[in-house]
Amino acid sequence: MSGPRLDIAIAGKRFDFLPEPLLERFELMVEPSSVVALVGPSGVGKSTLLRMVGGIDRLFSGNISVDGTPAAAAPPAGFVFQDARLLPWLTANDNIRAVRPQTTEAEAIEMLGRVGLSGFEHYFPHELSGGMQRRVALARAFSVNPRLLLLDEPFVSLDRTLVREMEEVLFGLIAASRPTVLLVTHLPEDAAMLADRAIVLSGRPARIAADYRFDIPRGQRSREQREAIANQIAASVGTGEHQLP
Amino acid sequence: MLAAWQILAMLFPSRLFPTPIDVGAHVWTLATTGKLLPDLGKTLTRAVIAFVIAMALGTAIGIGLGRSRVADRLFSAWVVVGLNVPAIVIAIVLYIWLGLTEFALILAVVLNKLPLVIATIREGVRSFDPAYDDLGRAFRMPFLRQLRLIAVPQLMPFVLAAARTGLSLIWKIVLVFEVLGSDGGVGFRISVFFQFFDIKGIFAYTTAFILVVFVFEYLILRPLERRVLKWRQPR
Numbered sequence: 001m002s003g004p005r006l007d008i009a010i011a012g013k014r015f016d017f018l019p020e021p022l023l024e025r026f027e028l029m030v031e032p033s034s035v036v037a038l039v040g041p042s043g044v045g046k047s048t049l050l051r052m053v054g055g056i057d058r059l060f061s062g063n064i065s066v067d068g069t070p071a072a073a074a075p076p077a078g079f080v081f082q083d084a085r086l087l088p089w090l091t092a093n094d095n096i097r098a099v100r101p102q103t104t105e106a107e108a109i110e111m112l113g114r115v116g117l118s119g120f121e122h123y124f125p126h127e128l129s130g131g132m133q134r135r136v137a138l139a140r141a142f143s144v145n146p147r148l149l150l151l152d153e154p155f156v157s158l159d160r161t162l163v164r165e166m167e168e169v170l171f172g173l174i175a176a177s178r179p180t181v182l183l184v185t186h187l188p189e190d191a192a193m194l195a196d197r198a199i200v201l202s203g204r205p206a207r208i209a210a211d212y213r214f215d216i217p218r219g220q221r222s223r224e225q226r227e228a229i230a231n232q233i234a235a236s237v238g239t240g241e242h243q244l245p
Numbered sequence: 246m247l248a249a250w251q252i253l254a255m256l257f258p259s260r261l262f263p264t265p266i267d268v269g270a271h272v273w274t275l276a277t278t279g280k281l282l283p284d285l286g287k288t289l290t291r292a293v294i295a296f297v298i299a300m301a302l303g304t305a306i307g308i309g310l311g312r313s314r315v316a317d318r319l320f321s322a323w324v325v326v327g328l329n330v331p332a333i334v335i336a337i338v339l340y341i342w343l344g345l346t347e348f349a350l351i352l353a354v355v356l357n358k359l360p361l362v363i364a365t366i367r368e369g370v371r372s373f374d375p376a377y378d379d380l381g382r383a384f385r386m387p388f389l390r391q392l393r394l395i396a397v398p399q400l401m402p403f404v405l406a407a408a409r410t411g412l413s414l415i416w417k418i419v420l421v422f423e424v425l426g427s428d429g430g431v432g433f434r435i436s437v438f439f440q441f442f443d444i445k446g447i448f449a450y451t452t453a454f455i456l457v458v459f460v461f462e463y464l465i466l467r468p469l470e471r472r473v474l475k476w477r478q479p480r
Contacts, residue, residue, distance in 0.1 A: 079384065
């Protein structure tokens, strides 16, 4: 299995409350089965871009295609929101099945097992810890579309131990299914940990301030190498200058 | 309470202050040889019909007003009027216009309860979390699935609140309207007892009526509430 290619060509994206467009003449191609991090300061338009790719926000001019199909008509992506966004009246199992009725009970249980939540199928969200809820959200996203994952700050408001735990889970899922992943984060260290490529966004309208491709495969990077990558990205986020690795 | 009532009634014996044991015995007599059961049946039928109509109509209108600002601006003043017009006025006007009919009685009850349901459901719809709409859009959930899995569960606590407050209101006003004009029912019979100062009869009917209310509360409403809201975090 491999992930789809994403072609993003946005002519313009505006919000009424902003004097300038958030995105204008913005183009980006994401290779199949690559993990691309979108990094940048708050409000630059990372999450909006992700919502547009996911077909949640369709009010823009331009085209976004998933393997050649317009994003809004393509199969839904596995979307992970900034919060777990589980339906509190459904159990973990039912939360997974709610968004994709074709998922059988056995498949949902198997998916929960893959994120380390065997035995928690019939727990309601309030009976799970914050980290466990995020893992259910990840399982839900993966069950909807294991080929394309859109992650919107999936580690925000988790402590670093839980972040490492989530990253381990993600590593496993990515290695098994080789999806295309678009990861929005404001933390360069998340990008250094998970991504093959990091796009730094800055300014308004947002532009690509830096585009880094990392030679050392994720999972094989030493702590020092991750720090070096994170520092490199952080420098771009800070200055907004284009730098090559 | 019952023991205190029994003792006081024994200390101050009077036709106007029967003991609970007398009242209990009278309930049995009226149920077996009197008209208690048909009267209860009539009142219950009226209450249930009015309740179902008011809940269905009120929920639909409440959703409409909660979703549409224009509709809310147009009709919210009428909801306020409906909430505050005395129940008895509506009943009298309808009895004058439509005569002392079953239809007029049930319509009066519906019109009295409707604004309360509308206002409660409207607030419920306004409190919907828009984040769940994003969830539905992100995963392309069909409309009916979103309605069933996202909208209805968010609305259920408000529907149950409207049902509970509405039911208590309906019990009271059905009886008042039966007193005002009907050919039977608990309210009608109590008004007859009132004319004879038959306190024992009034207490017997009231006791039977309260028993019915308890059955609704403990055998229907509470189990339903437990089932529907079992996902809620215990506080």
